Amino acid sequence: MTVNDLLNVEGFSAVVLAEGEREIEGVYIGDLLSWVMGRAKSGDAWITIMSNVNTIAVATLADTACIILAEDVNLDESVKETAEAKGINVISTPLSSYSAALKLYSTLKV
């Protein structure tokens, strides 16, 4: 499935859509950025509640397919601009990390 496919699922909306056709190959959940940096895999949808500029940097380093901001966490305008500039997909959901992961599993079998 692609990031565009995910956006067709109820509860997921685009904050920054840089590369909609990017394939989502797995899921990683984590909020401690230095921990995620070494563990999230290329192509993962990364679910987190951390939404500062470092989040974008970690997504760049780990080459994740997209960042999913859980629990309606807000993205500052300046961070949004950085995500756009670096070509990072950012998706928002009101769901908790757990519920978002469940939904990814049940509707998209990721």
Add this chain to the structure above:
Amino acid sequence: MKELSLNILDISKNSVKAGATLTQILLDETEEKLTLKIIDDGCGMKKEMVESVTDPFTTTRTTRPVGMGIPLLKLAAEMTDGSFTIESRHFEEYPENHGTEVTAIFNKNHIDFTPLGDVTASVTTLIQGSPNADFLFKHTLPNGEVSVDTRELREQLGDVPLDTFEVILWIEEYLKEQYEALNN
């Protein structure tokens, strides 16, 4: 990073890479606050570089587009409602007293405070990795102080390199004993 000691190791390595002959790692702890200062006499940074260094998309490394050591330390401090500052004097402008000073202040009682962790391991790893550079480590606690100064060790050791296995082991024990003495 799960422990601040890993941040300390990361930032201090930058000092060594900047050609510092002396890197000071100063920890000052009260009941409420932990102040970390890393002061080096390395080549320093120009003004534009200092301004962009907390930006995670800036780095001196060519292997990746972003450098995360400073941004993560800043984030760790700010997550506790603490503060972070960095000052630097570039060698071209300050040929006599160049270097960089990083200060991070943490509120220890904040729920998001990252524990200090094994700072003894960080200091010994640092000395072992750069035996030709000097380090002053000083951890001031409410009930006393733990410190090691490689300049003093060098004087005692003469020609024996600091990364000799027995020397590293001794430094590790020396720091551990000081911490144990404070705990008793």
